[in-house]
Amino acid sequence: MAAPLVISLPRLRTHIEALSRFGRNPDGRGITRSCWSPAHEQARAWLLQRMKEGGLSTWVDEAGNTFGRLGNGGPAVLTGSHIDTVPNGGPLDGALGVLAGLECLQTIHESGLRVRLPLMMAAWSDEEGRYAGLFGSKAFAGKLDAKDIPNLRSADGERLVDAMARAGFNAYDAPKARCNPKTIAAYVELHIEQGPVLESANASIGIVTGIAGISRFVVELFGRRDHAGTMPMDRRRDAVCSAAACILAVERIAAAGAGTVGTVGEILATPEAVNVVSDYSSFCGEFRSSAPSWLTEVIGQLEQAVRLESAARGTRSAVTWRPPEPPVVMDDSVSQVLADAASVIGHDAVRLFSGAGHDTVQIARLARTGMVFVPSVGGRSHCPEEETSLIDCGRGIETLLQGLVMLDAS
C-alpha cells in the first residue's frame, strides 16, 4: 500500500479558474474553446507550462495530443481527458480530468514518491468533435484513417486541414500519433458524470462499468405541398405533422427502455412559409444504451413507428441509420482497483454506466481502461451551469491518485 498523498485543493481551484478563462464567452458565462482555436492553443500553452512547473516532461504529438510524463522506461500508467469544449460549454467537461492528471502527477512528484512504472497524462485533441469526435485519442489508438482527413470539416464548413495548419499542425501527419500498445499498462480517465445518478445517490465517486453505445439516424418525411388555407385537414399530406409525430415516437421508444435515452437534436429541413403545407421535413436523432440488444431492437421499433405515423398522414418516409457505435465495457480489474482506491480513502463508490462518450472508448482499444466519475450538480453539462463542488472534485482526484499508485504497484 502506497503512503497517503495529499492533493492541493487551492491549487486545483486556481487551475480550474485559470483554464476556464481561455475561451470564456464575452458575456462572462459559458466557455467556447473548440479544438485548434486560438483560445484552445493558448490553453494548451498554459497547460504545457503548468506541467513543466509540476515537474513533468512534456510533448505534443502529431495529432495535437498534449502529454506530460513522470518517470522513464516501459509501459506507462496513463490518465487524461481533453481541454476542448462544446460551444457555450462549462468549465469542467474534459478540463477536470486533465487538471486531475496534473494534480496527481505533480503531487507524486512533489512527494518524492518513487513510481515503478512511468506515469503519464494526456489532453486528447477535439474530443467534442468540432471537426471529428475523439480525434486525438482515435489517432493515438491507431484508428484514424488518413484518407478521411481531407474531408473532415466543422459544421460551418471549415476544413480540419486548415484549422490544424492555423494552429501549427499538419493534419496529414496526425496518423503518426499512433501509439505502440505495449507502452501503455492501463488508462484511467476522471470525468464529470454529466448526469444526475451520483447526485441522486448522494455519492461522490462513480466507477464506470461501461460507456453507452449510440445509434444515430435521420428520419425523412415526404409530404405534398398544398395551400394552407384551402386543403382540408383530412386530405393533407403534411410532412411537418408527420415529423412531429415521429419525434414523439423517438421520445416514447427511449422512455420505454431501462436506462436508455433517445434525443432529436437536429431538425435538418423544415418548411419556410406559414401558408404552405409542408412537402418535406427531416430530423436527426440518436438512441443510447449500454445494452447492444436494445440498440438492435430500436431499429425495428423506430422504423415501424415512423411507418405508422407517416402512413396515418399519407406521407412517405425513410429512416437512414449511421454506422452504430457499440457500447464499450470497462476492464474489470481496473474498475476493481478504482473501487478499492475509493475504499482506501473512505468513499463509497457507486457503479454506473456512462451515457456520454469519452476518449476512453478509443484508448480501450490499446489498454485496460477504467473511469472515475464525480457528481454533476443537477446532472447538468455542456452548458455554462456545469458544476461540481470542489469537495467532490477533490474526492475524485484522491481516488484517481490512489488508483494510479495502486495500478503502478500492481
Added chain:
Amino acid sequence: MAAPLVISLPRLRTHIEALSRFGRNPDGRGITRSCWSPAHEQARAWLLQRMKEGGLSTWVDEAGNTFGRLGNGGPAVLTGSHIDTVPNGGPLDGALGVLAGLECLQTIHESGLRVRLPLMMAAWSDEEGRYAGLFGSKAFAGKLDAKDIPNLRSADGERLVDAMARAGFNAYDAPKARCNPKTIAAYVELHIEQGPVLESANASIGIVTGIAGISRFVVELFGRRDHAGTMPMDRRRDAVCSAAACILAVERIAAAGAGTVGTVGEILATPEAVNVVSDYSSFCGEFRSSAPSWLTEVIGQLEQAVRLESAARGTRSAVTWRPPEPPVVMDDSVSQVLADAASVIGHDAVRLFSGAGHDTVQIARLARTGMVFVPSVGGRSHCPEEETSLIDCGRGIETLLQGLVMLDAS
C-alpha cells in the same frame, strides 16, 4: 338581358401559356414570378401590350397596379387578380383571374357591345406577399400605412423600397394609389379554388360566400440544455419534444372544427447538435375559418394545449398571436348576380367559402364584391402541379363575363 357573348378558348390558352413563360424555373417546372422581379416586370409589359391590343386603355398606378379600361365616365365595374406567384408556384393562381378579365373586356370590345358603365380590369401588386401581402389592392383601398413602407422586407431581407426602385417605382408614392370609392360600382374576382371542394362536387363554378379569417401565432418552448447521453428521459426538459407535441395539438384542434384548417408552416428555431437536449424551440402557425367565433375559441384551445403539453415535459411556453384577419363576407347581391350568370349560361354553381385570402379582401372595403371559383385539379395550388382544365377555365370566364354584363346593366 345582354346578348350572348363568346370568349375565345384558343386565345385564352395562348395567353396562359405566354404568361407562364415569365419566371418559369430553369427545370421547366414551376414558376417563380415574385412581384417587382425582372420576370414580373416583363410579365407586366406583356400584359399591358395584350390589353392595348384588346382595345383597352391602360395605366399603372403608384402601387404598381396595372389597369385596363373600356368605356368612360363614372363608377366602373371592376374585375382583377394578380400576376405575381409564390416561389415555385403554378401558372393559374392569380394569372387566370387577370387573363379572364382581359378575355371578358376584349370579348366585349370586339363584340361592339355598348356598356352602360365603364368596365375595368386590374392586376394587383404583390398579392402573394413577397414584401407585403395584398400590397397593391391594399394601397388601392387606401389602407397602406406610409410609415410602414421603409420597414417592408422580403424573407431574405431585401427592402421593398429597393425592389420597387429597381422596377422603376418609388415605394413612398404607393399610398397615392388610393382610389375614390365612388368610382367603383362593384368588383368581381375570378380565381382558381386552390382546394378540392368543386372537384369533389363535380362542379365547374363556385360562388364564394366569404373568405376565411386567419389567426396566426408563434409558439415558443423554453427547455433546458442537457447532454443527450446522460440526462434520463424522465428528468429532461426537452423543447423539441414539447414543440412536436404542440404541433400535433395544432393539427388536432383544426381537425376537430368544421371546415377549419390549422397549419404549422414555419419552424423558427431548432437545436443544432444531435448530442444536446434542446433548450429552445419555436414555430409559427395559423388557423383559418369562416366562423369568427371559432377563431376566437381556438385561442383558448391552443393556449391550453400548449400549456399542458409543455408542462408534461417540464418546459415553459409562450404563445404570441398576431393581429387577426377577420373573415370577409361577399356581397349578397353580387353573389346572386354571379349565380344567375352561371345559370343563364347553363352551369350549376356551388356556394363555398374561400380558405385562401385574395385581393377581394381589400377591395371589399371600397365596393360590393363577389368571387367566382373554378376547380383545381386535386385541389392543388402554390405548386407546379396547379391545374384547371381549359373547359373549366372557359366556363368560369363565361360566368364572369355574363356577371360583369349583368352588373353593368343593373
